Amino acid sequence: xxxxxxxxxxxxxxxxxxxxxxxxxxxxxxxxxxxxxxxxxxxxxxxxxxxxxxxxxxxxxxxxxxxxxxxxxxxxxxxxxxxxxxxxxxxxxxxxxxxxxxxxxxxxxxxxxxxxxxxxxxxxxxxxxxxxxxxxxxxxxxxxxxxxxxxxxxxxxxxxxxxxxxxxxxxxxxxxxxxxxxxxxxxxxxxxxxxxxxxxxxxxxxxxxxxxxxxxxxxxxxxxxxxxxxxxxxxxxxxxxxxxxxxxxxxxxxxxxxxxxxxxxxxxxxxxxxxxxxxxxxxxxxxxxxxxxxxxxxxxxxxxxxxxxxxxxxxxxxxxxxxxxxxxxxxxxxxxxxxx
Numbered sequence: 094x095x096x097x098x099x100x101x102x103x104x105x106x107x108x109x110x111x112x113x114x115x116x117x118x119x120x121x122x123x124x125x126x127x128x129x130x131x132x133x134x135x136x137x138x139x140x141x142x143x144x145x146x147x148x149x150x151x152x153x154x155x156x157x158x159x160x161x162x163x164x165x166x167x168x169x170x171x172x173x174x175x176x177x178x179x180x181x182x183x184x185x186x187x188x189x190x191x192x193x194x195x196x197x198x199x200x201x202x203x204x205x206x207x208x209x210x211x212x213x214x215x216x217x218x219x220x221x222x223x224x225x226x227x228x229x230x231x232x233x234x235x236x237x238x239x240x241x242x243x244x245x246x247x248x249x250x251x252x253x254x255x256x257x258x259x260x261x262x263x264x265x266x267x268x269x270x271x272x273x274x275x276x277x278x279x280x281x282x283x284x285x286x287x288x289x290x291x292x293x294x295x296x297x298x299x300x301x302x303x304x305x306x307x308x309x310x311x312x313x314x315x316x317x318x319x320x321x322x323x324x325x326x327x328x329x330x331x332x333x334x335x336x337x338x339x340x341x342x343x344x345x346x347x348x349x350x351x352x353x354x355x356x357x358x359x360x361x362x363x364x365x366x367x368x369x370x371x372x373x374x375x376x377x378x379x380x381x382x383x384x385x386x387x388x389x390x391x392x393x394x395x396x397x398x399x400x401x402x403x404x405x406x407x408x409x410x411x412x413x414x415x416x417x418x419x420x421x422x423x424x425x426x427x428x429x430x431x432x433x
Contacts, residue, residue: 112175114139114266114298115160119169121321122155129155131321132169137300137314139265142292144312145302146402152321153302154194157270160300161191174265187215190259190267194274196251200244204235204254207243208261215262222261229257233287249280256287260297267291269301273308285311306402317406324409329402336400336408339377343370343384346391354388 113136122130130152137143145153158164160171162182171178174188198207205226212222230236233253243251252272259267269288273281285308291297301312309315309329316326325332343363345351348370355361355372363372374380377397385392 113137114141114174115143115300116172117160117169118171120156120159120166120171121168122152122159122164123167128321130159133318133321133323134169135316135323135326137266137298139298140292140296141313142288142299142311143301144309144315145300145318146304146306146309146315146406147302147318148304151318153304153318154270155321156318157268157300157302161189161268162186187262188265190262190264192252192255192259192267192269192272194271196255198243198251198255198258201242203240203242204230204246205239207254208258211258211261217262225261225263226257229260232290233257234283249276249283252276252280252284253287256284260291260295263295264297266298266300269299271302271304273303273305281305281308306406309402315402317409319406319410325405332402332405333400336404338373338375338400340398340400340404341370341372341374341377341380341384342394342396342398343372343392344368344394345370345388346393351388351390354390358387358389359384 115135115137117136118134119132120130120134121128121132133152133156145156147153155164159166160173160178162178162185165179173185176184176188178185199210202210208226208230209222212226217225226239227236230239233256235250235254235257238246238250243254246254256267256269256272259269273284276284288299288311292299301308303309312329314326314328315332316323317332318324325335327335343351348365352363352365352370355363355370361372361374363370365371377399381395381397384395
């Protein structure tokens, strides 16, 4: 069902501070019989870092492409910076930056030439371009490499340059589609450092898609999408709290006796995995003293693990992110065969 669009008011940038920078309701996209996005709805506040978490094929990139006006929705509506993505695409594009999954840099140009070409597309004045490009190249640590050809850059350097390019025209929203895909952990950490600098300095809203659980921890809010539908949307700590149980990993002098004692004395059913007993409790840290003194079996080691976003994903979808990723890959292969 197509949702009605909200009534359009005055120019969005006049008094837009009180409203979300991104508004989405009933947004859907079909490709023939395949429903890639099935009526999602959410809002993103100005200055937020918002994460779209889900396995490959869940609908993340399709959603971001609709918000960036690269795909027209089949149903529903969305506004970015106050403008309708379907009815006012030019206004939306002037106010967003976009970093794609795959590199779109011209590798036969230098870093500075790539930025200058982007500045000309957006009609930046020369003084503004020089100031912004110098500032951004310094931020992503590429100022000393500005006159070198991009084809000599590593994958991490190219990604950093693309982020700088996406920010050159001072967008209100920066969209990042799997921004650290294929990068090593150190480079991923550096990119997150740059994004935090960006938000602190300019208050830019960051909207990113990812299937990396550790990246989603950096977000103010996370929406988990699965099979084209949003299953939950909250800050990471709230999502973890909803899982409600800490995981305990226990090694003892006699794990068989310890498992019996856990059941008889604490009413806990433990499982054995990787040479240790594993079980869940409401508050692991407060349970440790009772465990050590009351178990009746010598404890060799005990570790408490807080719930992770993978636990959250499993709670809401019934499977892990890894299983979902595998299933999505098979789904895409099946869909590809159907189209032949």
